[in-house]
Amino acid sequence: MPKNFDKIAVNFNSRNVEQLLLQLPLYQIFILITLAATLFIQLFYYLFFYARVAVKRQPQHSRPDQEPVSIVICARNEEENLRKNLPLIMEQAYPEYEVVVVNDCSEDGTADILSNFQKQYNNLRVTTVKVDEKFTHGKKLALTIGIKAAQHEFLLLTDADCYPNSTSWLHLMQENFIPTCNVTIGYGAYKPKKGALDKLVRCDTFFIGLQYLSFALAGIPYMGVGRNLAYRKSTFFANRGFASHYQLPSGDDDLFVSEVANGKNTLVEYRPQTITHSEQVSNFNAWTWQKLRHSVTSSRYKKGIKTLIWMEPITRVLLFATAIFLIAFTPLIWVGTGALVLRFIIQAIIFKVAQNRLLEKNLFLYSLAYDFASPFLYAFLGLKKTFSPKWN
Known part of the structure; x- marks a missing residue:
């Protein structure tokens, strides 16, 4: 935690965002930019892609x-x-x-x-x-x-x-x-x-x-x-x-x-x-x-498709990591918390409606937990594939 934390807090209370950013260490600014970029990409996936299943009426x-x-x-x-x-x-x-x-x-x-x-x-x-x-x-x-x-x-x-x-x-x-x-x-x-x-x-x-x-x-x-x-x-x-x-x-x-x-x-x-x-x-x-x-x-999908598929979990992990870091180790608790809450609200609405449409009953809370755990699960599967002769 920086020594000038109290000063930063005062600046935050006065909504002097520019002054606040100038007083942040360079690495925290980099983390803040990463958070913003990954949040934007995550919201793009949910609002541009996933929301279609939830809100688009079947023609x-x-x-x-x-x-x-x-x-x-x-x-x-x-x-x-x-x-x-x-x-x-x-x-x-x-x-x-x-x-x-x-x-x-x-x-x-x-x-x-x-x-x-x-x-x-x-x-x-x-x-x-x-x-x-x-x-x-x-x-x-x-x-x-x-x-x-x-x-x-x-x-x-x-x-x-x-x-x-x-x-x-x-x-x-x-x-x-x-x-x-x-x-x-x-x-x-x-x-x-x-x-x-x-x-x-x-x-x-x-x-x-x-x-x-x-x-x-x-x-x-x-x-x-x-x-x-x-x-x-x-x-x-x-x-x-x-x-x-x-x-x-x-x-x-x-x-x-x-x-x-x-x-x-x-x-x-x-x-x-x-x-x-x-x-x-x-x-x-x-x-x-x-x-x-x-x-x-899936490894034989077209390059553009593979990029779209993998960009979502990668940015998801980066969003979680940067938000948790800002909450735990910087005065920008409100930024990290706000990013997670915004994504959670949009995700929860889309998940709930889509699961009802796809007849996936009693899965809502489990799917929210799976959202956090699945990148690690797929990393485990990737390691198992790498060290298993059957799949090489």
């Missing part, structure tokens, strides 16, 4: 014709999930659609479950990929086979462990396929559970969803989730499918969207009836593996 596109749709699902050892979720897919309130399920080398009772469902639903089609000991493959091959088998131009993708929030899911997703739309990005939530892992998974999902939905609403689509994603069959083949990243274990959703989507051919759908829910991972290690697998694809 409703009038389509006189309900054109046929193919729902494509890949399933590997998904007997129980198919038993629970497939009827919710098969009973959508839509006049003409098919469901193509790719039985991808399943070793459980998936084939029997699908066979029984085929007797019940005439619009269920099953394609089987058999095990080949000389050739291993990931989801992209199975998904490509399912898309080739699909009979219709409009494709709606989800996973076997997902279920839609309503029987209007297909109808409302299909509404977005106006002539200029090639890709529709939806939101995929996780089914709430008890425990700390649930809060971690759902907070992380909400943060990521808020980001990719708001970026797409701003005309900068860069990813979607395979749990709730729609595009044209012709778009898939015009892009040569997943050819540019076929060797990667993931990327069938985010890298594909990154390649084909732009501000003119992409729409965002997040009405409550269109949200899907998925089963969560069973433990922290499984979630960590999931995040590391995704990091392999």
Whole structure:
């Protein structure tokens, strides 16, 4: 604390800001400038990007014709999930659609479950990929086979462990396929559970969803989730499918969207009836593996997108650090406190409204805590990736 603290306090009380700044040490002025810059960037993210999900009304596109749709699902050892979720897919309130399920080398009772469902639903089609000991493959091959088998131009993708929030899911997703739309990005939530892992998974999902939905609403689509994603069959083949990243274990959703989507051919759908829910991972290690697998694809995003993604948490940490320093070690307590309070108020409003829209219930307070902790969590994941041979 500087020796002339009392004098600075007097100057502050007299609102002589210029005199106050002149008496501050140079390093404190630098910290003050850093605080102002990072606060400005943080407010830009919240007011220009994230607020779109909270305040922008979902446009409703009038389509006189309900054109046929193919729902494509890949399933590997998904007997129980198919038993629970497939009827919710098969009973959508839509006049003409098919469901193509790719039985991808399943070793459980998936084939029997699908066979029984085929007797019940005439619009269920099953394609089987058999095990080949000389050739291993990931989801992209199975998904490509399912898309080739699909009979219709409009494709709606989800996973076997997902279920839609309503029987209007297909109808409302299909509404977005106006002539200029090639890709529709939806939101995929996780089914709430008890425990700390649930809060971690759902907070992380909400943060990521808020980001990719708001970026797409701003005309900068860069990813979607395979749990709730729609595009044209012709778009898939015009892009040569997943050819540019076929060797990667993931990327069938985010890298594909990154390649084909732009501000003119992409729409965002997040009405409550269109949200899907998925089963969560069973433990922290499984979630960590999931995040590391995704990091392999996120490293291949376009440079501008990666800059936008990483600038937010970096400036968040700098804002916290500079504000806490000013509060703890300088007379500028009001500056540090004011910066944190201003960001908190704007963040809290946007988070609360966006979580209500995305059906993320009972997550508000946890998401505020996650906002502070997530940069350190991702730093941990980065270190784990660096020192793990599997991801290098």
